[in-house]
Amino acid sequence: MYRTFCAGALMLAATTATANTLEDVTARGTLNCGVNAGLVGFAMQDSNGTWRGFDVGLCRAVAAAVLGDPAAVNFVETTAASRYDALNAGDIDLLVRNTTWSFSSDVDLKVDFAGINYYDGQAFMVPKALGLSSARELDGRSICIQEGTTSAQNVAEYFRRYEMSYQSVAIENTADAQTKYLNGDCDVYSTDASQLAAIRATFATPSDHVLLEDIISKEPLGPAVRHGDDDWADVVRWTLNALIAAEELGVTSANIDELRLQGTDTPEINRLIGVDGVLGDMLGLDADWALRAIKAGGNYGELFARNIGANTPIGLSRGLNLQWTEGGLLYSPPFR
Incomplete structure (x- = not known):
């Protein structure tokens, strides 16, 4: 049964x-x-x-x-x-x-x-060419983020905590985020670290992109x-x-x-x-x-x-x- x-x-x-x-x-x-x-x-x-x-x-x-x-x-x-x-x-x-x-x-x-x-936990992915090694270096950067999600809330709270600013680039879904990120419409893509790793694996040259070590949230x-x-x-x-x-x-x-x-x-x-x-x-x-x-x-x-x-x-x-x-x-x- x-x-x-x-x-x-x-x-x-x-x-x-x-x-x-x-x-x-x-x-x-x-x-x-x-x-x-x-x-x-x-x-x-x-x-x-x-x-x-x-x-x-x-x-x-x-x-x-x-x-x-x-x-x-x-x-x-x-x-x-x-x-x-x-x-x-x-x-x-x-x-x-x-x-x-x-x-x-x-x-x-x-x-x-x-x-x-x-x-899991939320992280940031950036082009390796930017030479960034920490999320604390993201002040003033543009970030692809899906509005109305906990990911957007986490980014807002993180930047407020460290008195940094950012420009939000709205995305609708994973495919939209990938397109905008690769086209340079945003400097950074932020979501769960596991999701970023999965998305990066689909890129033509994954090694051209890095996941910053900073984890800014708990995501069970x-x-x-x-x-x-x-x-x-x-x-x-x-x-x-x-x-x-x-x-x-x-x-x-x-x-x-x-x-x-x-x-x-x-x-x-x-x-x-x-x-x-x-x-x-x-x-x-x-x-x-x-x-x-x-x-x-x-x-x-x-x-x-x-x-x-x-x-x-x-x-x-x-x-x-x-x-x-x-x-x-x-x-x-x-x-x-």
């Missing part, structure tokens, strides 16, 4: 969304997952039209857990401006799109975050669902936790079938992969829900390494996204 989510809305949208997303997705047989309209490494279609990326991997893991098929996903392109409306209107069941968990997005916009899948990125559907939120939350816990426990897409067949001496692994316990029943799913989620694209570390890790064009180090046992912030509550 499989399932999905739902809930409230920006203010009045509660009337447009049901409160049984798990049942809705099960009946539909497809998960509608909102992703970025095209951010290499995170969510983008390849030359064959297949969606790939770190965020895509989480969508597929949820579909595998709920529907038994990681391919049973309808990927819906969203922008920073449209993402919350799409979620609260019920156009998507799940939002996995470099979205920051903040007070206002949680409380005012009526969405629930099901965890953090990437610990995570999957979001609508307010008011706790059952669905639990499914998404614990699917993400399963990927995180699997890495910590040494469970991979390569060894999970053998572990499931033979069992292990580690009770938490046995509960995670459905050998023991009734965790699936608690979620309204079967015993193999987490096993399918992990097999869909691998554990958290496998997803990271394949899509955005140090050996990819994006070239991101794990940093804060290391497991807590290795000095990072990544941590799953226990499976018991």
Whole structure:
């Protein structure tokens, strides 16, 4: 048996969304997952039209857990401006799109975050030819920034704090920002550091552009669902936790079938992969829900390494996204 989510809305949208997303997705047989309209490494279609990326991997893991098929996903392109409306209107069941968990997005916009899948922070990208090494050297520069976002607010607060000035160059989306930045319409592009790294990887000569080391904000990125559907939120939350816990426990897409067949001496692994316990029943799913989620694209570390890790064009180090046992912030509550 499989399932999905739902809930409230920006203010009045509660009337447009049901409160049984798990049942809705099960009946539909497809998960509608909102992703970025095209951010290499995170969510983008390849030359064959297949969606790939770190965020895509989480969508597929949820579909595998709920529907038994990681391919049973309808990927819906969203922008920073449209993402919350799409979620609260019920156009998507799940939002996995470099979205920051903040007070206002949680409380005012009526969405629930099901965890953090990437610990990020806002940074600045500049042409190497400018010879800049610090954000404190940006006084008077023009900055490409999307108005009405937390990124714009962070820049305004940062420059005010250090009594610097800047000229804002409005952008509509990632593609618009890239065009204006490369055309020289702005000196600087500012958004989440992971997004800047992904965008830079698409440039003809990535080495001509540098990401300044200054991180000016905390940007915990995570999957979001609508307010008011706790059952669905639990499914998404614990699917993400399963990927995180699997890495910590040494469970991979390569060894999970053998572990499931033979069992292990580690009770938490046995509960995670459905050998023991009734965790699936608690979620309204079967015993193999987490096993399918992990097999869909691998554990958290496998997803990271394949899509955005140090050996990819994006070239991101794990940093804060290391497991807590290795000095990072990544941590799953226990499976018991």
